Amino acid sequence: SQKESIYRLVSGFVFDGKENYNGGVSKPLYQEIREQVKGIEHVAPVFEKWVESVEVSNSSGRPLIFEDQEGIASADSAYFNMVPYKWLVGNAASSLSIPEGVVLTESRAKQYFPDMEFNNMLDRSITYYSYNDTITRVVTGIVADLKSPTEFTLEEFHPLQTKAYELNQWTNTNGSDRLYLQLKGNANPRLIKQQAEAILQQKTKQWREQSNNSFEYERWLEIMPLRESHFSTYIEEGVRKASKPLLFSLMGIAVFLLLLACINYINMSIASIPQRTKEIGVRKTLGGSKTQLISQFLYETMITAFIAGFVSLLFSKLGFWLLKDIIPKGIEPFDNGVQFVFFVLLISIAITILAGLYPAWLIARVKTINVFKSAALGPKRKGLSLQKTLIVFQFVIALVFITSALIVGRQLHYSLSANMGFNREAVVLVDIPWKYSIDEKYYDKQFPLLAELKTISGIQAISLGSEPMSDGYSSSQYEYAEEGKEPVKRQVFKKWVDTSYLHLYDMKLLVGRNLHPSDTTNEFVINETAVKAFGFASPEEAIGKFIGQQGQKYPIVGVVKDFHLRNFYNQIDPMAFESDKSQLNTFNIKLVKDASQWQNTIEDIESKWYQFFPPESFSYKFYDEAIEQMYIQEKSMATLINMSTAISIFISCLGLFGLAVLTAFQRTKEIGIRKVLGASVTGIVKLLSKEYVVLILLALVVASPIAWYLMQKWLEKFAYRLEIEWWIFVLAGMMAIIIALITVGFQAIKAAISNPVKSLRTE
Template identity: 55%
Template sequence: MINNTLKIALRHLWRNRLFTTLNVFGLCISISACWIIYRIIGYEFSYDAQLPNKEHIYKVISSFVSEDKTSKMGGVAAPLYQGIQEEITGLEHVVPVFFQGINRAETQRNGEKFTLEDPQHVAATNNQYFQMLPYNWLAGDKVTALTDPKSVVLTERRAKEYFPNAKPEDMLHQTITYYGRDTVQRTVTGIVSDFNKPSEFIAEEMIALPGKVYESYMWTNTNGGDRLYLQFKKDANVIAKLKQINELDKRHWKAFADERGSELKKTKSYELLPIQEVHFATDVSDYGISKTSKPVMFGLVGIGVFLLILACINYINTSVAQMPQRGKEIGVRKTLGSSKWHLMNQFLVETLLTTFIASILAFAFGKIGFSILKELIPTGVTFSGEPHVFPLFVCIIIILITCLAGLYPSWLITRVKTVEVFKNSFTVIRSGSRFSLQQALIIFQFAIAMVFIICTIIVGAQLRHTLKADMGFNKEAIVLIDIPWKYLGDARYSNKQFTLFSELRKQPGIKSVALGIPPLSSGYSSSPFQTAVDGKDLNMIKMFKKNIDTAYLRLYQMQLVAGRNILPSDTISEFVINEAAVKAFGFPSPKEALGKMINQLGNTKHAIVGVVKDFHTQDFYTSIEPLVMMSDKSSLSTLNIKLDTENTDQWQATLKAIEHQWRNFYPPEGFRYTFYDETIEAMYKQERQIAKLINLAMAITLFISCLGLFGLVTLTAFQRTKEIGIRKVLGATAMGIVTMLSKDFIKLVVIALIVASPVAWWAMNKWLENFVYKINIEWWMFVVAAASAITIALLTVSWQAIRAALVNPVDSLRNE
C-alpha cells in the first residue's frame, strides 16, 4: 500500500514537471531563507545566555537629559563603584570593568622576546569579575588572581600570543611589560578559557584595578570605557536599590557644587539594564560593543514566517490549479472505492515528497545564500552549527509545510463529486462573483509583497536623504588620516604630526590640509561649560567639544555667522561656538555672544570669538547639540586632507605621495586613510543592512507571489477553455481575450495595494520616528509601488493568457 502510494506520487510529480519545479523552487528558497534567519536569530539572542545568574546581573548606564532630550551611555563616573560598595546593600557582586589604552606589551621566555602592538580589550577589574562570570580556569585561582595590584589574568587566546607553545601552568608567574603613559610590569596569575558564546564581556587581559581616592569632580565626569556591572541578591528590590544609587550620586554632585561655591544643575542619572538586554540597547552608546536592534530581529522572524506562509500559499494555488486535470483520476479512484482518507493521504504524500526534495536543495541554496549575504550576517554566525540542528530543523519544517500546504488541497479532493467528473462539469473555482480562497491567498501574497516594495522605496529615500542632505559642511574629496594614539604617547614621535602637516601642504594634488576631529563622527567628547548672562547666576550647559586648527573652518567651508576664526595657539585661548550653543546659553543673538567668557569646569575662562552656523556633529538620529571648538595642540591627531577636485584622475598618485610622506615620520604599518564620505556612510551600516534585507525579502516575496499568480491564471484559463473558444468563434481578438483574463487578477493586485498601504505607512512612520531629520512619506511612493506590482503581475499573467488566447477554438471546443 505504501509502495503504491509512493509510486503514484512520484509519477504525478514527474508528469507535472513544470509545477513540481515551481513548487520545489519556491519551497527551497523559503526553507533556506528561514534557516539563515534562524541561525542569525539564535546567535543574537544567545548573548550572555551562558551566565549562571543572568536574571540578577545588570549593567549600570548613564542617562543624560538636555532640553527634554535624553541620551544614554554605557560608561559611568569612575568613583561610582566605590560608593556603591560602601553604601548600597543587597548586592552579591560589584564589578567595575575599566578598559585601558596600551601602546604595546612585551614578554620574554627562554631568551625569546614577543611583542604585541596596541593590544586591545585590556580591562582593569577586581576578583569579583571572575566570581560573576563562568570562566573555566586553566591555571591560577579565581579567588586571589587579582589580589596583587601588579597582577594580570589572560584568556587562552591572548596567552598564546604572548607565550606561543607554552602550557597554561608554565605561563603562571611570567612577566609582561606594558608601555603606555607609564611603563608597568605585571605578573601572570591566571589563564582562563575563551568565551565561546557571544558575550558583552570582551576583555582578554584582566589587570588589577588599583584602589585610589578620586577627586570630587570625577563624580560629574563620564567615561565610555569605564563600565560597571552589579549582581543583586535574589531577594533584592532592584528598583529601590537604583533609587539609592541615584541619591548617592546626587549627594556627590551637590558636594562638588558646594565646594566650588556655585549651583550645578544635575543632568545625569543612572539606570540599570538587565545584562541580556544590553546587546539590544541600540539607544545606549557603547564603543566597541556589538549591538543589534530587537525590532529588527523580530522583523527578521516575521520575514521568515511570511516567506514560509507564501511558499505554502504558492503550493496550495498550484496544487488546486492541477486538480481539474486530475479530475478523471479522482473520479476513477472514488468509483473503485477509495475513501476520502486514502485520497487525502495520497496528496499529503505528494506534498511530503515535494517538501523533502526542496529541503535537500535548501542546504545547497542556503550555503550559496550564506556566502552572498556574508556582509549582512553578524560575525560569529556559522551556517550549520551543531550537526544535529539542521536535520532537526528540516524535519520540523517538512512536517509544518506538509500540514499547512497539503491539508487544504487534499481536503478539497474529498468534495469532488464523481458524477460531475464524468459529465465534464468538475470545477474547483466557479465562474461568477463568488470570492474564492485562492483569490484571497493571492491578495495576501501581493499585500505582503506591496509592503516590502513600499518599505524599500521609503528606506532608500531616507538613506539618500541622510547621505545627500546639507550637513552644514562640505565633505567631498576629503581624506582622513588618524595618527595612532600609541605614536602620540611615544616620545620618539612627539609633535611629528605638525611637521607632516607642513609637508603635506606643499604636496601637489592637495588643495588644503587641516588638523582636527571631523565635523560628524561616531565618537564625541562633552563637558559642562558655564558662563554668566546679564550678570545673573552662572548658566551651565553640557557642550560637545572639538579640537581644531585655524585651517579647519575653511577646509570644511563652514559659515561664520558672527565674529572670526580662532587664532594660532599652542594651548586653548579662545572659543568658537555654534548657534545651538548661543541659544542654550541664552545669548540674545550670535553677535551678543562675542566677547563673552565661558569655561569648562576646572579650567580658566576664555572668550567667545566666533559663532559658526549649525552643522551636524552626530548622525540624523540626534538633533544638533551645543558645540564649542577650540585649539589644543596636544589633542590634534587627525589630518583632514582636501584633494584637488579638478584632477580626480590624479588622486591615486596623490595618495601614494601622502603615504611616502608618512613613511618619513611614522612606521609604515600605521598608515591608514579613509575617504570622509565613506566614513559617514559607514555610520549608517545598520540602516543599509536593513535596506538590503528588505530588498531581498521583496524579491523573494514577489517571485513566490508570481508563482502563485501563475498557478491561478493557469487554473482559470483551463476552466474557461470552452468560453474562450466560443468568444473567438464569435469574433473576439487575442488582445480581447488577454484583457479578459488579466483584468480580474489586476483587481486582486489593486485590492492588495489597498490592504498593504496603511500597514506599510504605519511601519515606516514608526521607523522614521527614530530620526530627528527625516523625509516625509509622499503619495508618489505608493504610486510607484502600485505601478511596479501591477507591471510584474501583468508580465506574469500575460504569458499564460496569451497562450490561452492563441489556442485554436476548434481544438478547444472539440476537447470540451
C-alpha cells in the first residue's frame, strides 16, 4: 500500500553523553534531497508554524478571533500528492501556487466560516498574528478531513516558498520542521538515509569552515517508516505518542485478569458440582450421554461469557469516566458495533474452551449409582490437586500485583518527597506567556510588576527566574581552556535568575558570591557537578575561572550545592545560573506559612497583574503540584496497578471461596466425627484454614522472584531510586494471607458449628 512506502527523516544527536532524537530536520535539507537523491517519489516538507492569534472576517462585519490555533504549517504540492486528501474545493497544483493563499481542512473551514457553503469560502481573508509579523491570506482550497487515527493532523496549509537558505540554517534542528519521503518501489531506505546524512555533514562542515567555529557535536539522521511514527516515544517533538511497552503491559494485565476470571470460573464450577449431582444423575438415568452433558455445560459457559462481554461494554464506559484523569487526551472509546460483537464472540468461544471444558468433563464422569448413594465425586485428591494448583496460580498473579503496587507507590512517594536540594514549600509560579514576553508593548513590564508585588503582605519572598526543577531546559556547550592544555568542553544547563533566587529557594552557596544585579555584567554561579565536569579540584579553585563559548567567556563567581534540575530519571547535570533580564519571565513567589492567607494573596497578585498584563494572561500553579505533574505517567501507572491489584484479589478470593465450599462439602463426615470426639470450633477452623495458608506461602515463593525482576527492570530507569527491600515481600504475603483467611473463615466457621448428627446422617 501507499503508506508502506512513506518514511520520515528524524535527527539524532549526542547530548550529555546520551543519544537523543528530534522529530525535525534542518530546513534546507529537503531542497538538496530533491536535487541530489534518486529513488524518491515525493519529498514532502511540513514546517509547523506558531501564531499568536487568527482573525477571520465575516459578513457580519465583526471579525472572529481565535487564540493559539494549532495545526498550521507550510507545505507544498508534494505533501498533497503523498497524503490522500479529497479536495472539496480547489486542487493541490493551483491552490498552493498562490503565495498569499491558504488551504483549510473541512473542520477548520467550518470553524472559521460557520453556516457557509464551501464554494463561498474561497477568497475569504484570514489574518495571522505572530510575534514578529502579521500576514493576511485568502482561502484557495478546502480538503476533507482525514479519517482518524492518522499521523497527519494538520488543519491549515500555507504555501511553502522556495528560497535560498543561509549556511547556518544547517546547524538548526526544530521538532516542528518535519520531512516525509515517499520512496519508489525499488528504493533502499538505508541508502537514501546515508545520502541525506552525507549532505547534512557536508553542509555543516562548510558552515564550520566559513564561520571559523569549532563548536562540534555528534549528529546524524535516521529514516523511520510511517507505521512506526506513532510509537516513536523516544523522539522529542511535542505530540502525543503511544508507548508500545505500556500498550503491551496493559494488554498483559488484561490477559492475566481474564485468565484469573477463567480459573475462578473453573473453581466455582467444580464447587457447584455437589449441588448438581442429583440433576446429573436424573439426566443420565433418562439416557443422557456424556457428550450431551458436556455440550450442555459448554453452552451454559458460552452464554455466561457472551453476557459478560456485553456487560463489559457498559463497564468500559464507566471505566473511561472513572479513569478520565489518567487517560491521555485524544483516546476515544471503541465504538464499532460490528467489530465489537465479533470480538465478544471470539473471546466468548476462547473462554468457553478454556474455562468450561474441564468442569464439563468432570460432570460427565459422575457415575449414576454413586449420585443416588450421595457418594463423593470421583477421586478427591486429583480434583482438589488441580484446584489447589489453580488457586496458587491465581495468588501468584495477585501477589505480583500487590508487590508491584507497594514498590511503585514507594518509589513515587520517594520521588515526590525526597530532598531535592531546594525548598519548594508554599511557592507559587506565575509565567508571563511567551507571546507577551516577546511583544514590544510588554517589554520589561515584569520589573515594575515585581516592585508592586513586593508590597503584598502575604508574600514572604519573590524572585524572577527559571524554576529549579522542570521538564523544559536550555543548554549550551561551554568550554574551559587552561593554558597549555586541551579545552574541556561540557554541555551545561542554563538557568536565568535574579539576585533573590538563591534566598527564596534556600539554596546553599558553598563558596564565592551571588550574581550582581547588572544589565551589562556577565558572570556565572555554577553547581558542584559543573565544578567536577570542568576538572576543578575544588569549588574554591573554580572561582575566577572563565567558561563559555568562543568569544563569550565569563567568570565563575560562586558555587552552589547540587540540586535536582530534572526528575529522578536523570542524574544531576552541570548547571550555570546566569543573569539576563530578557530571559526573566517566571515569577517565583514564596507565600507566608499561614495557608489561610493564600487565597487572598493570590487574588492580590492577580489584581496587580492586571495593571501590567492582559487579564487572560494570568495563570498560576503551586510548585509542588507542578513537580507532581512531572511524574504523571508514574501516577497513572500506580492507579492502574492498584485497580488491577484490587480486581485480581477479588477474583482470587472468589476462587478461594469456591474451593472452601467444596472442601467443606467433601470433609463433612470428617468434621462430624471430629466434633463427636470433642474437637472445638477453633480447632476445626484451624484445620480447614491452614492448608490455604500453605497455598498462599507457596504462591509467595513463586511470585517474589517474578515481582522482583519486573520491578527491578522498572526501577532501572530511575537515576535516583529506592532499593527493593525484603520486607515488601513479607508484607505482601501477610496481606494475602489475611485476605484469604477472611475469605475462607466464614465457610470454615459455618462447617465447624454445623450439627454433627446431621452431617453423619447424610453420609
